[in-house]
Amino acid sequence: MPEITLSQAVNQAIAEEMRRDSNVFLIGEDVAEAGTPFKVTSGLVEEFSTERVIDTPISEPGFMGLAVGAAMTGSRPIVDLMFGDFLFLVMDQLCNQAAKIHYMSGGKLNVPLVLRTNLGATRRSAAQHSQSLHALVAHVPGLKVAMPSSAYEAKGLLKTAIRDNNPVVIFEDKLMYQDKAFVPDEEYLLPFGEAAILKEGRDVTLIGTSSMRQVCERAAILLDKDGINAEVIDPRTIVPLDENTILNSVKKTSRAVVVDEGHQNFGTTAEIASRISEKAFYYLDAPVIRMGAMDVPIPFSPVLEDLTVPTAERVAENARKIVSGELVHAL
Amino acid sequence: MPYEIKMPQLGMNQDSATIVTWLKNVGEKVNKGDPVFEVETDKATMEVEAQASGYLSAIQVELGVEVPVGNLIATIVENKKDILKSIEEPNSDNKNQSVADEGSKIDHETITEKSNEVTHEIGDRSFKIDTISKDLSKKTGSSPNEKVLASPKAKVIAVERGLDMRRLIARGLNEPIHSADIMGLQSGEQAQLMAVVQDRLLLELIQTSEDIDKGNIFASFLLGSWHFLFPDKFLHVQINKLDGSVSLFKENILPDEGAEEVIVSIINLCDTRLFSYSSGQNGNVLSVSHSNDTFILNFSFNVADIKLQEAAFLLNELAERVEDPIRQLI
Numbered sequence A: 001m002p003e004i005t006l007s008q009a010v011n012q013a014i015a016e017e018m019r020r021d022s023n024v025f026l027i028g029e030d031v032a033e034a035g036t037p038f039k040v041t042s043g044l045v046e047e048f049s050t051e052r053v054i055d056t057p058i059s060e061p062g063f064m065g066l067a068v069g070a071a072m073t074g075s076r077p078i079v080d081l082m083f084g085d086f087l088f089l090v091m092d093q094l095c096n097q098a099a100k101i102h103y104m105s106g107g108k109l110n111v112p113l114v115l116r117t118n119l120g121a122t123r124r125s126a127a128q129h130s131q132s133l134h135a136l137v138a139h140v141p142g143l144k145v146a147m148p149s150s151a152y153e154a155k156g157l158l159k160t161a162i163r164d165n166n167p168v169v170i171f172e173d174k175l176m177y178q179d180k181a182f183v184p185d186e187e188y189l190l191p192f193g194e195a196a197i198l199k200e201g202r203d204v205t206l207i208g209t210s211s212m213r214q215v216c217e218r219a220a221i222l223l224d225k226d227g228i229n230a231e232v233i234d235p236r237t238i239v240p241l242d243e244n245t246i247l248n249s250v251k252k253t254s255r256a257v258v259v260d261e262g263h264q265n266f267g268t269t270a271e272i273a274s275r276i277s278e279k280a281f282y283y284l285d286a287p288v289i290r291m292g293a294m295d296v297p298i299p300f301s302p303v304l305e306d307l308t309v310p311t312a313e314r315v316a317e318n319a320r321k322i323v324s325g326e327l328v329h330a331l
Numbered sequence B: 001m002p003y004e005i006k007m008p009q010l011g012m013n014q015d016s017a018t019i020v021t022w023l024k025n026v027g028e029k030v031n032k033g034d035p036v037f038e039v040e041t042d043k044a045t046m047e048v049e050a051q052a053s054g055y056l057s058a059i060q061v062e063l064g065v066e067v068p069v070g071n072l073i074a075t076i077v078e079n080k081k082d083i084l085k086s087i088e089e090p091n092s093d094n095k096n097q098s099v100a101d102e103g104s105k106i107d108h109e110t111i112t113e114k115s116n117e118v119t120h121e122i123g124d125r126s127f128k129i130d131t132i133s134k135d136l137s138k139k140t141g142s143s144p145n146e147k148v149l150a151s152p153k154a155k156v157i158a159v160e161r162g163l164d165m166r167r168l169i170a171r172g173l174n175e176p177i178h179s180a181d182i183m184g185l186q187s188g189e190q191a192q193l194m195a196v197v198q199d200r201l202l203l204e205l206i207q208t209s210e211d212i213d214k215g216n217i218f219a220s221f222l223l224g225s226w227h228f229l230f231p232d233k234f235l236h237v238q239i240n241k242l243d244g245s246v247s248l249f250k251e252n253i254l255p256d257e258g259a260e261e262v263i264v265s266i267i268n269l270c271d272t273r274l275f276s277y278s279s280g281q282n283g284n285v286l287s288v289s290h291s292n293d294t295f296i297l298n299f300s301f302n303v304a305d306i307k308l309q310e311a312a313f314l315l316n317e318l319a320e321r322v323e324d325p326i327r328q329l330i
Helices: A006-020 A042-054 A058-071 A084-098 A134-138 A151-163 A212-225 A242-252 A270-279 A302-306 A312-325 B092-097 B100-142 B152-161 B167-168 B179-183 B200-208 B214-229 B307-324
Strands: A004-007 A022-029 A052-054 A076-080 A112-118 A144-146 A170-175 A178-184 A194-197 A205-207 A232-234 A237-239 A258-264 A289-293 B003-006 B018-020 B035-040 B045-049 B053-057 B066-067 B070-079 B188-196 B236-240 B246-248 B261-268 B285-291 B295-302
Touching: A004 A006, A004 A270, A004 A302, A006 A042, A006 A151, A006 A170, A006 A178, A022 A042, A022 A058, A042 A052, A042 A312, A042 B092, A052 A194, A058 A076, A058 A084, A084 A112, A084 A134, A112 A151, A134 A144, A134 A170, A134 A237, A134 A258, A134 A270, A151 A170, A151 A178, A194 A212, A205 A237, A205 A242, A205 A312, A212 A232, A212 A258, A212 A312, A232 A242, A242 A270, A258 A270, A258 A312, A270 A289, A289 A312, B070 B152, B152 B167, B152 B179, B167 B179, B200 B214, B200 B307, B214 B261, B214 B285, B214 B307, B295 B307
Parallel strands: A022 A052, A022 A076, A076 A112, A112 A170, A144 A170, A205 A232, A205 A258, A258 A289, B236 B261, B261 B285
Antiparallel strands: A004 A178, A144 A237, A194 A232, B003 B070, B018 B035, B018 B066, B035 B045, B053 B070, B188 B295, B236 B246, B285 B295
């Protein structure tokens, strides 16, 4: 099994699906010769030509609308949105059009579109290029939201997304593009709505999306040293969300810390935590703890920026508090 | 005829309004066009003007109460002597209670003040009663209305096992209660066994070494007997001291994950006049006392943890080891 970077995994997934299905094409800013600022799509234009790897002007609403139309009429576009922060520019095309066309047409039209974008702070990119906005689209019915946590997930989930007949937004963590993971030689797809249990444990469940999975895994190692046995779960897709895996784990451990890089207020952590509180209430031995990004614009100052996102140390600290039975009202 | 002020209709679909402020007092002179009171509808607040001149009289509604459109609010009377104090029927029979007469007005006010005092006293008294009952509940440590701070899981376990959390708190369990605090507590029956053993051989053994602690010897014998009889079950022996301190016996073996575990506390009463020691809680306690050349082993245990027959074998085995310490070595 070769070890490849997340960016190579995404590249492979796109190339494999473009070879498999001639309706698949890639569109976005700097996707062709430049291969995107993160070098994710490098080399694709050589194989598939500018017919299927299309550079656009700086016009997110324009090319997003174009892709929605193409998807309605039989193509399978993969839209590259350079930064997750630019989602605000394509909200109408994505949320009002793509998400609702299947419903509004009485099921006659499909929008098999993939919007690839990114999330994640601590890249010193300041407030307008550091947001994690997945909760924003997860709120809109009609959109699926995948959050790969390593190269393995990135490839398997993207291939599933491209084959899905509904609009899928896939968020890659821009700090993980160079992180390596083992990926099988043979073709594989990862199903949506199936969470992964990365480490089994009995004392507390740590649920981490995207790169917060790694944060949770590191926290679990720290907790092990204190004799606390943590279970780590990666939901992989937040829409659909694999509730059963999460609930079964919390029923076993009686405690949960939900970690996500989006802002904490009204965020992914709130959604997951409330489902646990509603559906596993009588199994809980401690309040469910949410840990998201601080509710502030992400600062440019590295010192401040690092403080805004959850770290393994802080996850472990909160887990220790609830396992020790400390009276916790809010952390 | 007094002029009747009625709740006006101030909007198309408005069918009631609330008076929020009186801009004139009862008995005050009112000129036509003067704002008399302020009403609040679901949309706005506005002043309502007098449609006649005279003196404001006989207020019918209280502030803050919603009044349907068209209902009588107050009257405006032409003569001072016709002024009616407040929420009273504005019929002519009540004119005797007119406050135009200064003397009767004072009386009226005094009465109101007195009645206020009474209410106040009653209020004070009821407050005092309240405080006393609160103090009482603090002393008894349990009031049925007091909420127990416990996790949902702990509450479920308590219900399943028939444990009363308020009693547990009274016995010294700290809030918030988590499942681990009550997992070990069983509602099962307590049972008791006693054995009397010759002390000669063990005392001889102890005299050979001055460092040996009797509590540790009994703990070691207990563990030995347990593993001899129940090799599959894990026993944790903890040593209790009379000062309340508890320590885990150091020779304990760590159990496999998921294996059945039992905790037994040992308390050494040999150098005291005490004969037995049982906390009354649902634990397993072995107390060891000494008198008239014998050791007395008193074992109080929970039958949910250790069955009566098992406990009988255990105590018998322990007694034999105490009587003949060589058995421990075999």
